[in-house]
Amino acid sequence: MRTQTTWRTVLTVLAYSYVVGLFGWALLYNIVGDSWWWLFLINSLAIYLFLPLLLLPIIILVTRHHVLWLGFGVGSLLWLSFYGFFLPHTPPVRAEGRTLSVMTYNLLRHNLDTPEILDAIRAADADVVALQELNGTTAAAITNDLRGEYPYQLLEPGADTSGMGIISRYPLQSITDMNLTKGLPDGWVGPPQLVEVMFFKTRVTLLNVHAQSTNLGYGGNVRLNPANIEESVRIREEQMHALLEVVAQRPGPLLLVGDLNTGYPSRAYDIIAEVLHDAWHEAGQGAGHTFPGAALPGSSRPRVFGIPLPQWLIRIDYIFYSDHWQALDARIGPWDEQSDHRPVVAELMLLTR
Template identity: 55%
Template sequence: MPFAPHLAHLSWKSMLLLFAYSYLAALLLWVALHLLYGDRWWWLFLLTALAFYLFLPALLLPPLALVTRHPPLWVGFGLAAAVWLGLFGRLYLPHSAPVLANDTTLTVLTYNALYHNTEVERMVAAIRASDADLVAIQELSEAGLHAIQAELSTRYPYQILAPAENTAGMGLLSRYPLTPLPPSEFALLPLSGWVGQPQLATLDYHGRQVLVLNIHAHSTSLGYGGPLRFSPAEMEQSVRQREAQMHALAAFARSRSEPLLMLGDFNTGYPSHAHRILSAAMQDAWLVAGHGVGHTFPGANIPGSSRPTVLGMPIPQWLIRLDYIFYSAHWHATHAEIGVWDQRSDHRPVQAVLVLR
């Protein structure tokens, strides 16, 4: 009997240590699988999509080390912290401004406006508030087209608008001369599988020809606003198709010598394998000049939104980052931020300030 309290104390200590070491083993196993296999399996894809949240239990390790008086847990915490810093640390560090000979900036915006959003005046207000020089729109509707032409033609005299009666609509708006390129320029890009067919154009930026590519990549359906559901086979197929698209975009980037911008809804999170493929050829403006995780999805829970529900309740907002601004080595990003949200789209816009070297 005198030993019962001591045995009970050891039992709780053992349980806490079991939890701590099980978590560390699972976290390090995910890191190894992510590095070796990318998003090969549906469950690994989901874990990586929510990678930021996998590190939250690590915050319990220091108090557990103190409570259990088990110093090795500090080593485990250090390992978890090192991995987190490698993936996300730069997003919380101050960015040093580069010394550039050219101080002329180009502000660009990417914006999935949600096809089902009927309050297009909110979309117009969000674009106007950005004061961007170049705007890439995904899911452009006919109503959105008419609103843009009526309200933004003076601000953006150069427009390439391709609305659709579904989520395939695309659009480019510019203060600088914008010229669409013929289909022959798309030779390296797959012609199918995109939510919206990519738009490729040249931008006459102070006498230099800049390539602009507006992207809406293949999506992974988790319910499209209804109950959360998924098919492992369909999910893995969508991941493979999106990775093929990123390989094509990376090959396209390497084949061009002009300054290049890729903007859009890439339907992949960070640090996904698809992101790794494209970022090997292009710079992600948010990683260079953004602050915080920059999550852009899911947003509004209105009819037609892609924000799924669980037990009748919509999942939390802003869980992952799907919207990106990528640029070639000709540019440098000095600032990136989340744009004004219209309260209706299931995405938030992203904008960046770029300087041509």
């Protein structure tokens, strides 16, 4: 009898502590965002904070502390406010307009398995493909082997992680207006590509970005440097604000895609989502996690005591779009099994006005 009472007491204390902790996290996130390094890490994995919520009804029945139902209810509302898009939803009613499919894919600069990369791009069958960490070997293969499917190519390979590229079935043209790009800060993993896609008779602005990363060991054992983490968060938020300044100067149809190196929820994400729409939130199903993937040499998949963390913990690759579009579908694209990212593909309809 005493043992049962002890266990009930322990469960009760744990349950109340969990509810208070969950509410405390939500309050801190809304007040300070990612300003503290440890809070940034928690925010990046916030989806997992809600897993114990599934056990709360059982604990309530065992402990008979019915006031915890209030905590369960409010916790469920919190989950819905952050992750309600996980729930199955009917496809959006199709408006009138032409459809454009877009893919973003961080290839991993050390990835030299070009046949698998090309197969993944072909299988995705997107009209426009934005690439990050594009190396020279892959760029040459794309030029030689995909010119028929993607006749319009703007490839800027790099010897390090800075390589960027866009290939398209529709005409592409770089936007060289320095007034648009002069305000972009430093710190990008790869320099943003700003282009126009001639989609039938409509000029579509496309931004392909690879934002500041947070160094947690870059494929080795996790190493936490609080100052560096907080600095990377600050730089990334500055980059998001700068991107919106570019967006504000391009009033027509616009797409912003790429590896933002920030999870959901995060302040960097919120900055973009205040103006643009997240295709995954609007038309995707499930978590849509894109990182970390393969644990090959050069991968950023973290390790703990030499053991790689589980795959696909967070979502850091995005397709955002302006009000001129409607998202019809968003999905994880074919993976080449070599990159530490998975691609994201979205089907977007350009609305007639």
